[in-house]
Amino acid sequence: MMAKRILVLGGTGYIGPHLVEHALSRGHTVTLFNRGKTQPGLFPKVEKLLGDRDVPGGHDALKGRTWDVVYDLPTGKPKWIVDAAAVLTGRVGQYVFVSSTAAYRDFTASFPTEEFPTQDPAPMEGPDAASAQYGPRKVRCELLVKAAYPIATIVRPGLIVGPGDLTDRFTYWPVRIEKGGEILAPGALDDPAQWIDVRDLTEWMVRLGENGVGGTFNAVGPRTVCGIGELLYGIKACYSNDARFTWVPQPFLTQQKVRSWAEMPVWSYTGATTVAFCTSVIDKAKAAGLTFRTLEDTVRSAMAWYHTRPAAEQEKLRAGISPEREREVLAAWHAQQGGGR
C-alpha cells in the first residue's frame, strides 16, 4: 500500500479523531484544516492549516498544495464545497464526502439502496437557500463533489455510535440497561435497528482512500439485518443485573406519543418516518470492504467513554425517554393489560 497524503477538513469533532488516528496508524501523512478552535491540542505532531470556511477567502491556507485524498467530514453547507473546490480542484485525486441517509427522498420507505430517489437538492442561492433542510443540503453537496473531483466518494451513514458520540441515541440503551429493573422495550423483537460504530466507519473510509474507491455508499451496520431485540439482548449480555424488558407494541407507544428515534432511539418500524435510517441496504459497502466490530466491543467502548464524561452530562442524556415518562408508559401498559405488576 502506498502511503497517502491526506487532507482532513474538520477532523477534531466526533468522527474526525478516529479517522485521523487510523490514517496515521496506517502510515499516511495527515494535514488537518479547521478553525483551530475545537480540541486544538489534539494530534500535536500533525500539520494543521487554519481557516474558517464561513468567511471569504477562508480556504486560502489550502492554496498551492496537493493531496491524494481529502476527507470532508462536517459539511452541510453547499457553499463550503464550492469554496473548497475553487482551491482544491485539480490538486486532489479523491474527495470523500460524509453525507447521510437523510439524503433519501422518502424516510418512510424501507430498505433504501444507493439508487433510491434522493431529495431535491437545496438551492445554492435565493431566499430558500438558507432555510433548506439537512437532507436537501447534503444532496446538493453530493452533486457538487461529484462535479468537482476525478474520484468522488459519497458515504451515507446512518446513526454513528461509539466513543465520542454526543447524541446519546445509541448510548441511551446501554445506560438504561446498566441501571437494570423493568425496561420499556419498543415494538417487536424484529423491528429494524441499524447503527455503525464510528471506528468501523472511519477505518473503512481510510481504506476507501487507500484503494481509490469512488461512488456512493450506504454505510451502516450491523453486518446483517438487525432487529431491536438483537440490540437490546446483546447489550444485556454485557451486564449482569436484574434488567428485564417489557415489550410494548408500537400502536400503544404511538398512542402514548412515544416516538421512535427520539424517545426510543435506534428503533424504527415499518412505515415510520425513521424507517429508512434503520433499514439501509449495505451490500455495496460490504463488497467495498466495510467490516464490523462486535456489538459487545461497541457497547463496552461507548460506555467506557460515557463514564469519563462529566456527571451532569451522564445524568442528562440527549436522547431516550425520561425515567418518569418510562414509568408512566409502563404503568399505562400494565393497566391496559389488566393488572399491574
Add this chain to the structure above:
Amino acid sequence: MTTQSSAQPKPLRILILGGTGFIGPHQVEYALSRGHKVTLFNRGKTNPGLFPKVEKLIGDRNAPDGYKALKGRTWDVVIDNPTQIPRWVREAGAALKDSAGRYVFVSTLSAFANRKAIGMKEDGPLHEPAAPDAEPPKAAYGPLKVRCEMDAQAIWGDRTLIVRPGLIVGPGDLTDRFSYWPIRVEQGGEMLAPGTPDDPVAFIDQRDLTEFMIRLCEQQASGPYNVVGPRSTLTIAEMLYGCKAVTTSNVRFTWVDADFVLEQKLRPYADLPVWMPPRGNSEGWARMDCSKAKNAGLTFRPLADTARDTLTYYHAQTPERQAALKAGLAPEREKEVLAAWHAKMGG
C-alpha cells in the same frame, strides 16, 4: 451481600478431591488468589502439569486403601468435586471425617424430584436415593447424587456443605451443552432456534460456581444451596443474541416451535442443549430459586464473558476436538429440520 468484601479472608487449608477436571482448575486458582493453602488429591493422570507449586497427593479412589496418602494430615475443608458414587463419599468420609473440618459436596439441581414447580427452593422434595451400593451408569444421576448427599450428611452432620449447581458451563466444559450455542452462532447462516424467544434458560458459569464455593467455605456455610444463574430470568432469545453480540457472525435465527421440534425427534437438552420446553413436567426446570445463594454472595459474570471465553477455549482445542461437539445438532440434521419447518410453514 456479605461476602463481596475484597479483604483477604482467614486462610484455610483446603483439600480438593479431583481438582484437575472442568471446575477444578479455576477453583484452585481462585482459592490460591484468596490466600488459601490448597492440596490436590487425585490419580495424577489428568493434567498432571497443572499447578506445579501446589501440593499433590496421589491416590485412586477405586483402589483398595486408595486414600492412604491422606493419612496423618489435617485440613479445614475438603471439597469433593467429581463424585456421583456413594461409596466414594462414604470412603472419603471414613478417611477424613476426623481430620477435616468441613465436607463440600458438589451435587446437582437434578437431585430434585420435581421439575414442574417454579421457584424450587433447597428444601423441595428430592428423588428417592439410589441404593447405597449403586453406581453409574446403571443408576440414574439424580438418585445417585441424592444418595451421596444423604451419606455425606450422615457422616459429617452440620459440617456438610452441599452445592446443587444447574448446568455448569464456560471454558473447559467437555459436554459442549452451552458451548454449542456460541459455536453455532459464530458459524453463521440460518440457524435453528428452539421454542419461543421467551422460553427461560438457566446455567452457571463454572467460574461463578467455584468462586462462590470457596467463599462459602470462608463463611463456614453448611447445608444445601441451589446454584444457578443468571442473576435474573434469561430467555433463550436473550441467550442467543447475547452470544451473537460477541461475534461478527451473519447468523439469523429461525424459531421452530416446541411441538415441531419434538415431532422431529430432536431431544431438548441434548440435540438442543440448555433449552427445555417450559411446560409439563419441565415447566420449572429453568426457574429454580437460588435466592439463598445470591444472599450468600453468589455473583454472576455477564453472559458476554461466558460466551466469549467459551469460544476462546473452543478455538484453542485441536481440530478433531472442535469437529466433534458432544451436544447440539449436526449441521445436516439442522438443515433437514429447517427445510421441513419451512415446508410446513408454506415455503
